[in-house]
Amino acid sequence: MITLKILGAFIVMLSCTITGICFGKKIVYRMEELEQIQRGMTTLKNEITFLATPLPEAFQKIAFQQKNMLSNLFLKTAEEMEQRQGEKGEEIWKQSVLAWQQKTYLEKPDIDALIGFGTSIGYLDIAQQKASIELLLQYIETTLLELQQNKKQQQKLYPSMGVLCGMLIIVLLS
Numbered sequence: 001m002i003t004l005k006i007l008g009a010f011i012v013m014l015s016c017t018i019t020g021i022c023f024g025k026k027i028v029y030r031m032e033e034l035e036q037i038q039r040g041m042t043t044l045k046n047e048i049t050f051l052a053t054p055l056p057e058a059f060q061k062i063a064f065q066q067k068n069m070l071s072n073l074f075l076k077t078a079e080e081m082e083q084r085q086g087e088k089g090e091e092i093w094k095q096s097v098l099a100w101q102q103k104t105y106l107e108k109p110d111i112d113a114l115i116g117f118g119t120s121i122g123y124l125d126i127a128q129q130k131a132s133i134e135l136l137l138q139y140i141e142t143t144l145l146e147l148q149q150n151k152k153q154q155q156k157l158y159p160s161m162g163v164l165c166g167m168l169i170i171v172l173l174s
């Protein structure tokens with residue numbers, strides 16, 4: 001009987017600690033995704049500014065250059081833009097971002113910034129699209145700096161909270 005209690009306590013501690021570690025990693029994954037978006041948007045800005053590439057083609061190029069979750073967003077947007085059925089670029093981008101957000105670690109402000117970028121897709125001139133991309137890049141840069149400052153603290157906090165929650169559960173169940 002005591003062996004089962006010890007085994008149960010060990011399992012509770014282990015699962016709570018692992019949960020805490022996973023929550024601590026969430027900020028790292030969010031930072032990685034923001035950096036991927038930053039690279040993709042920089043490429044998009046260059047495609048639009050220097051090569052005057054049409055948006056669907058630029059999105060396809062970026063999708064094939066990025067071998068990550070972000071490529072799905074750009075590829076879906078490019079495909080939808082090519083088969084455009086009376087929809088504006090803004091609507092296509094918003095639908096793609098909302099469908100893609102389920103598979104990402106980005107938070108609501110990040111998604112809102114991406115959707116906000118979409119308001120300029122397809123109907124503004126090159127200078128205004130470039131300015132819109134730069135605005136998104138500025139948001140990403142600011143967010144990355146904030147996350148970098150909080151990263152170390154949160155990566156220590158969540159595993160510790162997991163251990164403490166595990167101990168609390170063991171004490172309550174004893």
